[in-house]
Amino acid sequence: MNKKQLFDQIRAKASYLCVGLDSDIHKIPEHLRKADDPLFEFNKQIIDATIDYAVAYKPNIAFYEAHGLKGWESLMKTIAYLPDDVFIIADAKRGDIGNTSKMYARAFFEQMNCDAITVAPYMGEDSVKPFLDFPEKWVILLALTSNAGGKDFQNLALTEGDQLYERVLKKSQDWGSDEELMYVVGATKAEALTNIRQIVPNHFLLVPGVGEQGGSLSEVSRHGLNSECGLLVNSSRGIIYADGSKSFASVAGSKARELQQEMANYLEKYC
Secondary structure, eight states, X not given: OOHHHHHHHHHHHTOOEEEEEOOOTTTXXXXXXXXXXXXXXXXXXXXXXXXXXXXXXXXXXXXXXXTHHHHHHHHHHHHHHSOTTSEEEEEEEEOOSHHHHHHHHIIIIIISOOSXXXXXXXXXXXXXGGGGGSTTOEEEEEEEOOSGGGGGTTTOBOTTSOBHHHHHHHHHTTTOOTTTEEEEEOGGGGGGHXXXXXXXXXXXXXXXXXXXXOBOHHHHHHHHOBTTBOEEEEESHHHHTSOOSTTHHHHHHHHHHHHXXXXXXXXXXXX
């Protein structure tokens, strides 16, 4: 999916919602745990309930890897079940020397047909470039995350005056364009979005942390939206675990609809 196609979906649904499929066998409703493939059955019902309100889905790969081969099968079935017109993000946080990155890219782009993959930029250009060799696929670089330990490195001041996350934003633009690079910016860092938008005015930002982690959709939208939206705001726990009963999917759909309706207002106001 290219940038125009993604923006077309955002306009069609009046939404920039990404649903995170952090599907934990210990948190899904108990009645599903007897199914042949509990994770897939959970994901399937979540997708059915939220598909009218979300433009993207983000399976967190660790929640599937933890189950070995069966978990990978659940992941593959989930990706295959998603419609062609949604943006699929493999939240894998890969990044290694060139040959290894190339294999990671082939796994998620060729075998699983994901649209994007999250990548850690710490090893620099040659660890990221192999992911950029796939037309109309996307690299989503970790830039400024919302976890407490993010400040251990991301906010370090460099001798040239930049903070480390700012250097990631600036340097990575030498590697790829806003047609192939996005950035992760945590919703709890909304105050930094004004500065980030000065550095990467046209790039899409993947913003986790709205809702359960305390991020404000209003603040993220006010500081982060651009003329082509430029945001994918992720909600995981606040949607998929909003209810633990047999009505979980219906409640998840209601939570997604609430976010979509709020997003529609911001799109009209700011874009």
